[in-house]
Amino acid sequence: MITQLTNNGGKVTLTLVGRLDTVAAQELNAELQPLLAKQNSIESLVVDAEGLEYISSSGLRILLTLTKQYKDFRIISVQPAVYDVLNMTGFTKIMNVERALRNLSVDGCEIIGIGGVGTVYRLDDDTIIKVFREGTTIEEVRGEINMSKEAFVMGMPTAISFDVVKVGGQYGLVYELLDADTLSACIKREPERIDEFARRYAELFRQLHQIDVPASSSVPCAMENERKQVMHIRRYFPQESIDLLMQILDAIPNGRSLLHLDLQTKNAMVQNGELMLIDMGEVGYGHPLLDLGHAYSAMVTLVGDYEKIIGMPKALGVELWNRAIGYYLEGLPADVVEQRKRQIEVVSCVRNFSWLALSDSFPEEVVNECKDVFEERVASRRDYILDVCKTFGDWQI
Template sequence: MEELKLIGQGRTADIYEFQDDTIIKLYKQSFPHDAIVQEFEVSKFVYSLGINTPLPVKITQADSRTGIVYERIHGTSLLKLITTMPWLIDKHSKTLAKLHYDIHSHPDVSGELRDQKGCLIENINKAPLLDKDEKEKIIAYLQELPTKSKLCHGDFHPDNVLVGEQTIIIDWMTGMSGNPAGDVARTALLLSIGTMPEESPQMVKNMVTKLRNRIKSVYLKHYMRWSGLALSDIESWIIPVAAARLTEWLPDEEKEKLIKIIRERLSEGR
């Protein structure tokens, strides 16, 4: 891999400069191939809707790893803008809300993408740290929540937005058809307790910790104003979203916080 320049790292994949103004997202060798194919197909569909997202070019192999070649986008993550220019936090948080609202404003996408409730149920059933009774209660509760078929990102947060000549939304692996309130609940949860990738500079981690409540507050205020959703609509999805997140590659510290949120809310009947 010496001939390729590393330009980004994450928990599941590394990003390298590629050829002809493209990048290649190379996944860890243990990462499921089906999930890579899924990201490629979802990204193609989202791109076809006219959403500002990098064009997915092809799935390929490099250095014994599978990757997706994407059009290269030059820009700075919204997270980096927030942490380097905290005096503009309200502006950037409002941008986050507007982008998310615009995603949810697309027409019905049922039949095109995976179903939100189906994805959540699958992950809840696999969730470590929850017992069988807790899983059954959470799934029964989830089934009672309103079902919709809007385009949802599934992992929308400031590090998945690039700002350059245009504002670009990346990482559509978890794209699905569902209720926007559940998608917003996921974002609110990430803004509340989501841990930064290990490779993030400590200064950035410290800054995010200080700013996260303000980002969340402004983001939710504007999203609710544009969408007409009430905070209770969003809060009602926190339990299943938190339970499903337990299946992800997370530090033990975050898993403990998720378990605490789930069990407190279950005991309160919400």
């Protein structure tokens, strides 16, 4: 029996590997309590049972003691044989027990989309899977699931994952989407319908932005997260560049609208004529200007391989955006429409670079490309950008 105890700021993990039989349980019981007593301010205790092959009644008694001792107690990654024992003895009803995640392979699967957070594959005709980038924690995955559920309840048309899995050393979310295809694929396949798709894309934005996020919601403030991302990329840009990006953000008015913050056309699935969102990792609340700026950054001024990331030729994607934003702003005076288009383009300058905060392992050539683009799109247009920022307050919601 192998045991290991780690303490990460009061979050303690006890890893068990092997067979927790009677003898091993006696040895563990003698060692564990003194070891726990030495830990400072234990906020939570997690037993990682991924490597646990067998558990005896003596081992069960240790778990029972721990669940009484610690309010925030969980057993995770429990293998089928051990789970059956916990279930039959009623332990699954008195403590938080999580089964081991099943393993899936995406070898040979079609790639639907690639983003900073992960890659989406089609498993079969009925299901897709989002595989998160390396380094993503299970807490981050669960956070996305919770955001999806909360946004769905508020009225956002989002697909809900029915399973968390492992793909090698990475986490994945499986979605059931019958006969669904990305909006990008639909536009590429039927470009003659681009105006119809543009109107529906615009309606999706409007639907989201009409949802007012209540103060009691756990949906985070989008602006706070955006500022954190900009501060995270200080490793790549001089302070004066970071200051300019922060000035753009500081000019954006407050708001409580529901924002997707990555609503490019590969993150919208068309199923039975309905648009469904599949990537909820960046959902937040704020002013619609921030959401539209993010989308403009992806659909018009993307840094990287456009067709690989967006899923259609750039000319087609830009045309879709131009039509969609026209429909989104439909009914406003022509001068207001032009002003808002300028505002959206300026806000997109932040997302052009803040997305680098989504991972610390982007290739050096990608980072260098962003540095080169910054001079062209932002630094050389500083006065124009700051002038446009002064008009942000005119956009009332």
